[in-house]
Amino acid sequence: MPLEIAFHGMLMPGLLPVFVGCLVLMVLLDLAFGRLGLYRRVWHASLFRLALFVCLFGAAGLLLVR
Amino acid sequence: MAAVSDAAVQAPRRPWLGGFLAGEGRAWIFVGKTMLAMYLGAWLAMWLQLEQPATTMITVSIVMHPHSGMVLAKSFYRALGTLAGSLVGLALMGLFPQQRELFLPSLSLWVALCAGGAMRYRNFMAYGFVLAGYTAAIVALPAVGDPYGVFDSAVMRVSEVLLGIAVSALVSEVVLPERLRPILRQSARAHFTGFLAFVRGSTAGSIPREAMQDAQLASVRAAVRLEDLRASVIFEDPEVRLRSRRMRLLNQRYMAAATSFQSLHHLINRMQRGGRAAVAAALIALYRPLAAALTPPAGQAGDGLDALVPQLDACARALPGRAAELRAGLAGDGERMEFDTGAALLARFVGELADFVATEQALRTGAAVRGGVERVHFSRSTDMANAGLAVLRTFLTMLALSAFWLASGWAFGASAMLLATIFSGLMAASPNPVGSVLHTLAGYALGMLGAAVTVFGLLPGSDGFPMLVAGTLPLLLIGPYLSTRDGLPGVGAGYTLGFVYILALKNPMVYDPEHVFNDAIAQLGGLALSGAAFMLLPGLAGTGWQRRRQLRQLRRLVWLAGTAPLAGLLWRFESRSRDLLLQAVTHTRPGSAESRTLLAWSLAVQESGRALIELRQDLAAGGLAPAARAAGEAAVQAVAALYRWPDAARWRAADRAVDTAIALAPPRPRNHLYQLRSALRDDESPLVAALRAAPPVESADAA
Numbered sequence: 001m002p003l004e005i006a007f008h009g010m011l012m013p014g015l016l017p018v019f020v021g022c023l024v025l026m027v028l029l030d031l032a033f034g035r036l037g038l039y040r041r042v043w044h045a046s047l048f049r050l051a052l053f054v055c056l057f058g059a060a061g062l063l064l065v066r
Numbered sequence: 067m068a069a070v071s072d073a074a075v076q077a078p079r080r081p082w083l084g085g086f087l088a089g090e091g092r093a094w095i096f097v098g099k100t101m102l103a104m105y106l107g108a109w110l111a112m113w114l115q116l117e118q119p120a121t122t123m124i125t126v127s128i129v130m131h132p133h134s135g136m137v138l139a140k141s142f143y144r145a146l147g148t149l150a151g152s153l154v155g156l157a158l159m160g161l162f163p164q165q166r167e168l169f170l171p172s173l174s175l176w177v178a179l180c181a182g183g184a185m186r187y188r189n190f191m192a193y194g195f196v197l198a199g200y201t202a203a204i205v206a207l208p209a210v211g212d213p214y215g216v217f218d219s220a221v222m223r224v225s226e227v228l229l230g231i232a233v234s235a236l237v238s239e240v241v242l243p244e245r246l247r248p249i250l251r252q253s254a255r256a257h258f259t260g261f262l263a264f265v266r267g268s269t270a271g272s273i274p275r276e277a278m279q280d281a282q283l284a285s286v287r288a289a290v291r292l293e294d295l296r297a298s299v300i301f302e303d304p305e306v307r308l309r310s311r312r313m314r315l316l317n318q319r320y321m322a323a324a325t326s327f328q329s330l331h332h333l334i335n336r337m338q339r340g341g342r343a344a345v346a347a348a349l350i351a352l353y354r355p356l357a358a359a360l361t362p363p364a365g366q367a368g369d370g371l372d373a374l375v376p377q378l379d380a381c382a383r384a385l386p387g388r389a390a391e392l393r394a395g396l397a398g399d400g401e402r403m404e405f406d407t408g409a410a411l412l413a414r415f416v417g418e419l420a421d422f423v424a425t426e427q428a429l430r431t432g433a434a435v436r437g438g439v440e441r442v443h444f445s446r447s448t449d450m451a452n453a454g455l456a457v458l459r460t461f462l463t464m465l466a467l468s469a470f471w472l473a474s475g476w477a478f479g480a481s482a483m484l485l486a487t488i489f490s491g492l493m494a495a496s497p498n499p500v501g502s503v504l505h506t507l508a509g510y511a512l513g514m515l516g517a518a519v520t521v522f523g524l525l526p527g528s529d530g531f532p533m534l535v536a537g538t539l540p541l542l543l544i545g546p547y548l549s550t551r552d553g554l555p556g557v558g559a560g561y562t563l564g565f566v567y568i569l570a571l572k573n574p575m576v577y578d579p580e581h582v583f584n585d586a587i588a589q590l591g592g593l594a595l596s597g598a599a600f601m602l603l604p605g606l607a608g609t610g611w612q613r614r615r616q617l618r619q620l621r622r623l624v625w626l627a628g629t630a631p632l633a634g635l636l637w638r639f640e641s642r643s644r645d646l647l648l649q650a651v652t653h654t655r656p657g658s659a660e661s662r663t664l665l666a667w668s669l670a671v672q673e674s675g676r677a678l679i680e681l682r683q684d685l686a687a688g689g690l691a692p693a694a695r696a697a698g699e700a701a702v703q704a705v706a707a708l709y710r711w712p713d714a715a716r717w718r719a720a721d722r723a724v725d726t727a728i729a730l731a732p733p734r735p736r737n738h739l740y741q742l743r744s745a746l747r748d749d750e751s752p753l754v755a756a757l758r759a760a761p762p763v764e765s766a767d768a769a
Contacts, residue, residue: 026156029537030304030307031308033304034304034305034307034308035308036638037305037432039304040305041303044240045136045239045303046240046243049304050239050240
């Protein structure tokens with residue numbers, strides 16, 4: 001995966017699409033976890049969501065941009 | 067002795083002290099979170115080598131709010147507004163790179179349209195519109211002298227703004243979040259139990275019109291408030307987002323039940339006044355078992371909600387049998403027909419009440435909603451005249467500023483325009499814009515003073531980020547603290563904005579007193595000009611003209627109920643009539659003649675409009691003789707036209723059309739027609755009063 005991608009002549013960081021993809025994945029996970037009631041079982045729901053997002057984005061970024 | 071007097075002094079002080087400390091604690095948590103978000107944003111902006119960390123700080127100061135759901139809602143719409151605004155800024159710059167005379171008016175027009183959009187959509191969507199205008203201005207204005215730099219400037223501004231949004235959302239979500247969800251749940255429950263208690267208390271018989279109007283106001287306020295809260299909480303909590311559609315359904319079912327309830331009571335009241343006491347007594351007797359059905363069985367945990375639904379269903383099943391019994395006791399066809407109308411209305415009300423309670427129960431337990439979840443929307447009603455006025459006002463303000471800028475070659479014209487952009491949009495929706503601008507102006511001036519002291523007194527000689535924080539923190543935290551005081555609206559926000567603008571944090575920092583004071587004067591000028599525009603072209607809010615317009619719009623809803631396509635009409639009618647009433651009533655004094663008139667009209671509109679919709683559903687269901695169908699449709703048209711253009715001739719036409727239709731109609735539509743006729747002839751209704759006041763002789767004859 002390139003570090004920078006050209007979009008209509010503009011250079012954008014290669015991580016941007018990864019970030020957007022992770023956001024979409026996060027929304028889907030949110031839906032699923034909300035339906036299962038998982039967020040009621042964790043101590044700090046928003047911290048958990050943030051940590052989950054950081055894990056997702058970190059893993060995807062490290063795997064794709066090497 | 068001393069110990070006794072000590073205790074006497076100490077005892078009453080504690081509750082006061084406790085309350086004070088709790089309030090202060092919340093305020094300081096908010097101040098701490100704002101400061102954390104601001105400095106974190108500034109540090110990240112410097113680390114990422116963005117041009118103006120100040121923009122990030124300004125974004126944080128605009129977006130931060132004590133409740134995290136509000137911050138997320140604001141952030142979401144602000145991000146949308148920022149993206150749209152930067153694209154427009156780029157497009158305008160690309161169209162008119164060399165012609166300021168064309169560029170500035172078109173920018174003014176864009177900003178003005180955004181201000182109008184902010185008036186059209188209240189809630190946080192309004193905010194997105196304000197920011198779309200503002201971002202177009204911050205992207206394009208600094209690049210006026212250097213059109214080639216506009217793309218880089220746009221990228222920088224958007225990055226800074228989005229960084230600020232992300233940081234404030236993160237901090238308010240993760241650090242000691244204060245949630246809106248408990249407030250939503252609490253007010254929804256209070257509202258639910260309040261309504262049930264009101265219904266229970268009213269089964270004894272009639273309710274005076276005044277009490278009815280007060281109840282109407284309270285219930286309308288609750289319905290709109292719940293919708294507003296729901297729109298913010300869905301950003302904060304994924305579980306609430308899942309239930310959002312169900313909460314909408316609950317609110318709509320509540321509104322439907324409340325309208326049926328009022329219609330029923332109006333009907334009973336009219337019977338009592340019109341010498342039909344026997345029918346009214348029979349209806350009240352039919353109605354009484356509802357009180358028992360609404361009382362949860364003793365000794366049950368919680369509020370006994372589980373038992374209520376079967377009780378209500380049983381009550382609904384028992385209704386026809388009881389009605390037949392009571393009907394047999396009445397003499398004469400006329401009385402029986404009146405009784406049938408009331409009994410049908412009561413059956414509808416009990417059914418809706420049972421649906422409402424079942425939805426509430428489903429919401430609490432997470433079970434499936436019976437009857438299937440229908441897609442419903444809370445439809446708002448807005449006055450386009452007000453939005454148009456905001457567009458005109460903002461356009462003229464911006465045009466005046468740009469003309470002055472072009473004619474004088476003022477170096478700081480861009481700053482003045484920027485400030486005018488923000489405040490003409492933000493303040494347009496406030497109930498007293500001139501007062502708000504004055505408050506903000508005072509706060510802004512104070513903030514700039516504080517920033518000047520900081521920049522020239524404390525910062526020179528400081529080195530590194532910790533010293534920057536240490537130098538700016540003491541005077542900066544006054545702003546967020548002031549914004550937690552309810553007595554000083556706008557001052558805190560003005561202070562923070564003014565401080566951050568003048569601080570103009572850069573990396574490396576620039577110290578230029580001349581620039582600072584020129585900028586300060588330009589910004590105050592822009593802010594003052596937007597205030598002057600509000601004085602010259604005051605908003606319509608609270609004027610008699612707007613009230614008359616709103617009243618006309620309210621009456622037009624009956625026309626809507628009589629003519630619009632039936633699909634989803636019921637929900638649209640119920641929510642729009644409430645939204646409109648609340649907008650109109652906010653600007654009247656409680657208990658004044660104007661507010662009474664509005665409430666009376668809204669009750670009449672809801673009763674007639676709802677009856678029209680039910681009647682149209684009966685007609686659409688088919689199975690009617692063509693003559694009866696035609697007569698029914700003629701009656702619908704006549705009543706709708708009467709509410710749209712009320713006068714004595716139309717009243718007589720509507721009365722005659724309804725009479726003809728009653729003679730031809732089978733029982734089901736006849737009940738609704740009968741209810742319509744009874745509402746038309748209601749001597750306490752504002753409709754009849756208005757007709758009587760206008761042409762005195764004719765309508766008195768007709769009635």
